[in-house]
Amino acid sequence: MKRAYLCTLSMMLVIAFVVSLANPSFAEQKKIQAKKGNVICLEVDKEGKIIAKEEYTVCNGLLVFIGMDSKLYSLHGSKEKLQRIEKSPKRRMGYRTPLKVRGKVEGHQRALHLDISSLEPKESQKLEEKIIQGTIVCLIPYYDKGNVKPVVSRAPCNEHEPHAHIIYTGEGEVYALHGSEETIANIEKSSERRNVFLKGKILGNQKGWILFVD
């Protein structure tokens, strides 16, 4: 009797193991990380300048996450999840309240993004390629203050500490700039930052666009 029980138990363990291997989400779950930090809204103002907002309930631009790990991530995910973040209280009793998010981290030190719900395009969905005309902005983070200073550089910025970039258009669209580290470093070496044309693939949604430059 005891033997039969042990046999059944070991069979169940084997089945559970096989099922866990066959389930593709099992491998993906490992990449999900929990992060704590502040979410800033980068928006184009009436004068056509990019501004970083700490307080907002709707962000008409791009959300960036300044983590307590001293890294800056552009924030992407489903519209519903991002809207929830937009509406979440940024202060309580006068103090800033850091936000906890869980997501997948992609990219490298010159372009990190945090994907809080899968952005991977469905197989049938082809990535659109577009030419974006706009202004390239360096995002210089102030990690200890949980904020970011957007700077339109007049000189190459590749010698500075690696940092993230966005490009924004005259129509007020804001794109997180992503691509290989080599590609981003090449963009940094140019001092042309206004009226720049960049070709790449568009990913994301109205609550956060990414321009992947090849």
Ligand SMILES: [Zn+2]
């Ligand atoms: Zn830069």
